[in-house]
Amino acid sequence: MKKRTAAAAMFTVAILATAAYAAHPGADYIKENGYKGPETCEECHPGKAKAFLDTVHWKHASKVTNVDGLDPKKEYGMQNRIYVMCNGNDIVNNLKEIPKNPETGKTKFSGCNTCHPGDHLNDVGSKGAEAEKAIDCLVCHSTAYDFRKRKPMKDDKGRVVMGQDRSKEAALAIGKPTAKNCMVCHEAAGGGVIVKRGFSFTKETDAHAAKGMVCVDCHKAKDHKIPTGTDPNNWANDGVRLSCADVSCHGASPHKDADLNRHTAKVACQTCHIPRTGGAFAKDFTVWAQNPDKFYEPTTLKLEANESSPVYAWYNGTVANTPHFIGPKGSKKDGKSKIYPFKIFQGKAFYNKKTGELLSMDFAPPMANGNTRAGVESAARTLGMKNPEQVAKEAVPGWQTIYFASSHLVTKTRALSCANCHAPNGVLNFKELGYSDKEVVKLTSPELFFNKVAAKMKEDW
Amino acid sequence: MKAVVSFLVVAAIVAVSVFGFTKGAQADEIKMVGVITKIEIEGASAKTATATLKDNKTEQLVVITVNDDLTLDKFKDHRIVEGDEIRCKYEVIDGKNISRFFRKTAGC
Known part of the structure; x- marks a missing residue:
């Protein structure tokens, strides 16, 4: 009996050892040497840190070729865009300590780039050896990351820095990013859970999740460049595109039924297989409401995943971009378009009285005291606009409508059928x-x- | 015939009473927004946890029992911590406030 127990124990240890080895061959190195950030990763993955600095996840921007009115030589993305889902961006609403609330005397850290995988001193788009050292590899690759450590704080020089979990425990739990790793940031983008894109990636809400797939099974990265679809509102990209019809996924004839396959010439897969959407549908950046903690926030109207209906439009992959509308271009006749479902979002923000252009906002002033025009003035000053005080004083509130791609919440069993x-x-x-x-x-x-x-x-x- | 009708009437009354009672016993969903003052969870394999929220409107402390895996995971890796403001829906079942919806109000 003892022999059998010992054999079973040895077998179990062997299996566990094999599993650990399969999980990450560098575990022994990390156990022995500890984890020192990207330089530890680079022992086995040379060049990855430098390459990562050239991705959208680090730059929050890229050249954009499919959107109206953009300079093809410049880069665009969360770093510098002005639109009403966020109204701020990494430049005008950089992570910082906001002014003291006049009622409580308290302050807090806030800013757009809290999800950036650097340490804030090496921020969005930074380059060089220091930037490489600052990459937070584990926030995307570890399943044992302690998020108490990933918080903004001031260093001994008074600079705002973003903490990281560089513990051995977190480093020993690394691997291909799980859905959780991605959703840490993507779930709460745009100001809250299920706000921006309106989906949750769970087995109850998505056919791919129900099969045990994770985000990077479809968004399969090469050199940290992540393939994406052509969401009219998701401009920055790593130059790699993704489609349901990719040969490695569903192909051009995914159904057994030829009649259904004929639909794919004019109807996008998402149209039938993502019949519902959700998330924020309206937000007002011009008037912020005071919370019980006395800080102010813009008001967002939202629904849960699968609680709202999409809007359908022809889309050929090019995007209309005006101060009051960002959305798909295409038509029945252009030979390139398909009918796609979109999530609609409408946001209210300030417009430049003289030019009609949408203005951006630094959230620090309104968050502290509710003064949204002070936020516009601060952003105008940061961007080097002439007479920022005047711009803010004369700014005119208005609405912008944005069409977001509806590419998750995939269903097979509840897909639209003929009579739908x-x-x-x-x-x-x-x-x-x-x-x-x-x-x-x-x-x-x-x-x-x-x-x-x-x-x-x-x-x- | 009279006996059959009487039986049906009694059966209908019983059915109405039973279903009426069942409906009355169903827990109503209560909504609140509050700040977490305490999280109690035992270990990485815990299947349940409690979070005490201070109701923004009443300032009363409400102890919520959380059983869903997604939220428990956020407690375990500290994506949700004390001080976070939470939008919560719960039902009172056997004297416990069972969470049906537990989300941080803040985003990026």
């Missing part, structure tokens, strides 16, 4: 999508699918 679209009360407004009256009659008639659905009904029951 091809009916007078279907989710697609064929008339608005550019179809003629004659085509609309044909597209909304049961004649299209009656025999097929009847046969399926008999088969199912």
